[in-house]
Each structure stands twice: as C-alpha cells, then as structure tokens.
Amino acid sequence: MGFSSPPDPKQFQTxxxxxxxxxxxxxxxxxxxxxxxxxxxxxxxxxxxxxxxARWVGMAMAHCPDDLPWQRVINSQGKISARPGANRQRELLEEEGILFDDKGRINLEIYGWDGPDEEWCAEHSLLKSRSLSRQRKLF
DNA sequence: CGCTTGACCGGAA
DNA sequence: ATTCCGGCCAAGC
Structure with missing residues (x-):
C-alpha cells in the first residue's frame, strides 16, 4: 500500500x-x-x-537554509535528533535560554511553540494546528 | 539502474 | 521506565 502519488518534495520543503x-x-x-x-x-x-x-519534515530540514532557526526543530520526545551538528544545535538552544533535563530532553510544556497566528496560517494555506492521528502523548 | 541509509513516530514487548 | 520494530518513502551513492 504505497503512495499512489507522493507529495511534490519541492513544495513540501517550501x-x-x-x-x-x-x-x-x-x-x-x-x-x-x-x-x-x-x-x-x-x-x-x-x-x-x-x-x-514527520520523516519528510526531517528530510526537508536536512537541506534547510542556514539563515533559518533550524535549531528550534526537535523530535517528539523533546530531544535533539541524532544528526551531524547535534552538539551545535544544543549550544544554540541553550544560548536562547532553553534548559535541558538530565536526559537531554526539553520540556515541551514550557518551551513548546504555539505556532504562527491564525491570520498568517490562512494567508499561507497552512493549518494552525492538527494533532497527527499517530501523535504521541507527551508528559 | 539497484542497493543502502535515514534530522521519525507510535505501538508492542 | 526502556528497547525493539514495522512502516515501505526519498535521496544519495
């Protein structure tokens, strides 16, 4: 049961x-x-x-321009994903005042982003928020 | 072309 | 709490 027609990678990346x-x-x-x-x-x-x-998002992030705040994207466990430059990512986040627990996790209740405002979402044909059907319950 | 690897997630064990 | 595993895609070599 594959995808009869995968999303346009360029558009998704954008x-x-x-x-x-x-x-x-x-x-x-x-x-x-x-x-x-x-x-x-x-x-x-x-x-x-x-x-x-979520994996497609990861693939898009692999080619993310440096001038974007790429360090602010982490995995659903609240951790920095294994990737080249992971140490630098943690440094950048700590410089922004974000604290990690002793297991390297960020508390999403505290530091989780609420998303763009609804007006901006509407302008760009995006959804304000939607829990994925497979979304893990955190904390 | 065919393989291999991967910035993920959630459910099972 | 942890580790393992299926998913069967997409990019890179």
Missing part, C-alpha cells in the same frame, strides 16, 4: 521552511507539529500522510 522561519526565539517545535500544519496532498488520506510526514 512549506516546512516557511514554518521554521516563524518559530519564536526561545521556543521549539517538533517534526510532528510542523507536519500537522501542512495540509495533506489531496491524493493522500490522513493516515497515509501522518505515517510519513
């Missing part, structure tokens, strides 16, 4: 980067949360989309 550019200083968001703001392509149902969208 959505991801646009959202990342709006993340507030001192806050973080997750791959999941970003995926939930992007409307699933019409040929995919929600379940199909949710199963892979």
């Amino acid at each position: 959505f991801v980067w646009k959202i990342v550019s709006k993340i507030s200083p001192g806050k973080v968001t997750t791959y999941c949360q970003i995926a939930g703001m992007i409307p699933p392509p019409g040929n995919l149902n929600l379940k199909e989309y949710d199963a892979f969208a």
Whole structure:
C-alpha cells in the first residue's frame, strides 16, 4: 500500500521552511507539529500522510537554509535528533535560554511553540494546528 | 539502474 | 521506565 502519488518534495520543503522561519526565539517545535500544519496532498488520506510526514519534515530540514532557526526543530520526545551538528544545535538552544533535563530532553510544556497566528496560517494555506492521528502523548 | 541509509513516530514487548 | 520494530518513502551513492 504505497503512495499512489507522493507529495511534490519541492513544495513540501517550501512549506516546512516557511514554518521554521516563524518559530519564536526561545521556543521549539517538533517534526510532528510542523507536519500537522501542512495540509495533506489531496491524493493522500490522513493516515497515509501522518505515517510519513514527520520523516519528510526531517528530510526537508536536512537541506534547510542556514539563515533559518533550524535549531528550534526537535523530535517528539523533546530531544535533539541524532544528526551531524547535534552538539551545535544544543549550544544554540541553550544560548536562547532553553534548559535541558538530565536526559537531554526539553520540556515541551514550557518551551513548546504555539505556532504562527491564525491570520498568517490562512494567508499561507497552512493549518494552525492538527494533532497527527499517530501523535504521541507527551508528559 | 539497484542497493543502502535515514534530522521519525507510535505501538508492542 | 526502556528497547525493539514495522512502516515501505526519498535521496544519495
């Protein structure tokens, strides 16, 4: 049961980067949360989309321009994902005043980003927020 | 072309 | 609490 027609990677990447550019200083968001703001392509149902969208966000972040606050994207466990430059990512977040617990986790209740305002979302054809059907319950 | 690897997630064990 | 595993995509080599 694959995807009869995967989303246009370029368009998806553009959505991801646009959202990342709006993340507030001192806050973080997750791959999941970003995926939930992007409307699933019409040929995919929600379940199909949710199963892979977070990974697509990760792939888009691999090519993220340096002038965006890429360090503010972490995984759904509240941790920095294994990736080249992970140490630098933690440094940047600590410089923004974000605290990590002894297991390297960020408390999303405190530092989680609320997303862009609704007006901006509407202008850019994005959803304010949607919990993925596979979203993990945190804390 | 065919393989291999991967900035993920959630459920099962 | 932790580790393991299926998902079966997309990019890179």
